[in-house]
Amino acid sequence: MTDDSGSTPRTDPTDTTKVALLVIDMINTYDHEDAELLVPSVERVVPVLAKLIERARAADVPVIYANDNFGRWRSHHGELVENALSRPRADLVEPIRPDDESLFVVKARHSAFYETPLSYLLWRLGVGHVVVTGQVTEQCVLYSALDAHIRHLDVTVPRDAVASIHPRLASAALEMMELNMGASIVDAADVDFGA
Secondary structure, eight states, X not given: OOOTTSXXXXXXXXXXXEEEEXXXXXXXXXXXXXXXXXXXXXXXHHHHHHHHHHHHHHTTOOEEEEEEOTTOTXXXXXXXXXXXXXXXXXXXXXXXXXXXXXXXXXXXXXXXXXXXXXXXXXXXXXXXXXXXXXXXXXXXXXXXXHHHHHTTOEEEEEGGGXXXXXXXXHHHHHHHHXXXXXXEEEOGGXXXXXX
């Protein structure tokens, strides 16, 4: 069986029992307006997220980076990664950089789903459960989790694998995800990749 492009699909898209790890906006230069408030949180999150990415890869779980293009409309994922790695805070990108098996979706707004092929990609992979990580908890993580929820995906958010600008708003966002969206809010060490 082939898909629209003539290639053989990797998985059965009617099977939505699989999980994927979604890494939001972590390919970052940290030279933006809120960086000073954000960086201390990112410094705490990166080692945790690096271990989570490593576990996902070992379990053959798709790792999907959904990253802002920062208004660079001619950019592609390789350019975004190279640019972030050439900046002073490359230490926050190197441990969690995409590998050759990673998937990448370029986004332009807060939600990883808005006007991107993410929904279709997850369907093609047979994913019914997303583990949402990255930054910023009270913005892009929250809106992406909401968009996952309204698409009938199960959502897990590891509280120690999401970075914030405003801790008080981040706590409220995590509570909203849990109460309003039925998201599972856990520690990264407790994320079950089923392997």
